Amino acid sequence: MAAKRSGALGKRSGRRKMASPSAPEQHGEPSLSLERIVATAVDLLDAHGVDGLTMRRLADCLGSGVMSLYWHVDNKEEVFDLALDSALEYRGPPRTAETPDWRPEVALMLEDWRAGMLRHPWSAALLSSRALGPNILGRLELLGATLSRAGVADADLNVAIWSLWNYVMGATITRTSFDVAGNDRSATRQRPAHPGGAYPTIQRSRLLLDDDWIGTFRKGLDLLLAGIAPRS
Amino acid sequence: MAAKRSGALGKRSGRRKMASPSAPEQHGEPSLSLERIVATAVDLLDAHGVDGLTMRRLADCLGSGVMSLYWHVDNKEEVFDLALDSALEYRGPPRTAETPDWRPEVALMLEDWRAGMLRHPWSAALLSSRALGPNILGRLELLGATLSRAGVADADLNVAIWSLWNYVMGATITRTSFDVAGNDRSATRQRPAHPGGAYPTIQRSRLLLDDDWIGTFRKGLDLLLAGIAPRS
DNA sequence: CGATTGACTCGTACATTGTACCATGAGAGT
């Protein structure tokens, strides 16, 4: 109850400088702003991963003092939330005609979502442990609407949406995590460490060596989509 | 390249005390051991979540000095790896007769896996960003073997395994994350925060309010399993 | 005009973390 505005009020509501007339900035450091902070955070995350983002580093990149950030942002958590939502920005459907064929449409949609997350490899893991921002909700909404328009019964809608969500999330998280770990850590365990042949099936199918992520993703997705029945 | 044994050699190979004859311990603090460390770490994780596990706290719970841990363990990361693998310990299949019906068998298997992760809510998120330990590999192996025995063609095996893995991981991570966040953070965003009705489909289907996790999980899983065809 | 206010910046300071380094002790083998 004590301090500040703690929550939804005040502070970063009014922009800054309120669009100052001519040009007191626009060259070196255009002062601070939520947008700039978030954009820089995304860059840092892309470049150095989740652990690479520290408030100090962020401030350095912005050419400001560390504590200045805290005027625009409550805490580091919020930086994560905002960066996440910004990275997964959702540009509406290409151009939805009238659903000529819904399955490829949904597949395309989910592939785009997945591609977006892969472009920012930190995002998938973060998304799973964080509140859903407006952009992700937008994607969910579009997915639901498309399925519904395709004729999926309301009773089956949630199952369909969640199944797809789960699948995409799982696939993307696994993928990014393998990528990151593949270089050092997991290499020790996955790649060579099957001396006695304790895992014959895995070894035979070369499960952990399979590099065709896109293909596997697509096929599994088709499997799921095939199970989703329009009408009933 | 400098220090210690850096990697796979020495140190915690020989147990400890080499099974000392009578009883210099077994009451207050039975000295340290990898097993005790890992077990306590799991308890701490269960009780306080990922952030609640600190080396100091772990040492306190064990009644030892902080640095003593580092004789048994390289670093905190390794504690996580070990705790994870220990939490997901895999007790073989109940009793595999001869595959009377493979689909329920696989479903049971995956539900058990999921239940195991839900019993340790920190494990799902951790598993996704970490190398696979022997216990998880064991589960994967059993899954693959079962599918293979059920007649899934080798060419389709990887897709089937990964699809199921992805689905289970996504579902479980989402579930635990919603649980954790549901109390405070996400409540602000998910539950009431749809004033203008920006997400009509989501709202109508009550997607984010649906609490029937088990049912949804099961149905989605059935969807997937139905798509996996034995033989071809 | 000067005083006040409020938006915004940032240096200092602190608590908390992982862990490097080093000193210590216990038991076994010589």
Place this chain on the structure above:
DNA sequence: ACTCTCATGGTACAATGTACGAGTCAATCG
């Protein structure tokens, strides 16, 4: 008695998130 290895743990340090409060500057009000 000595030394060697196993094992413990205290001290110390660097990195982090962030509370606190002092500073700046422009707009507003008297």
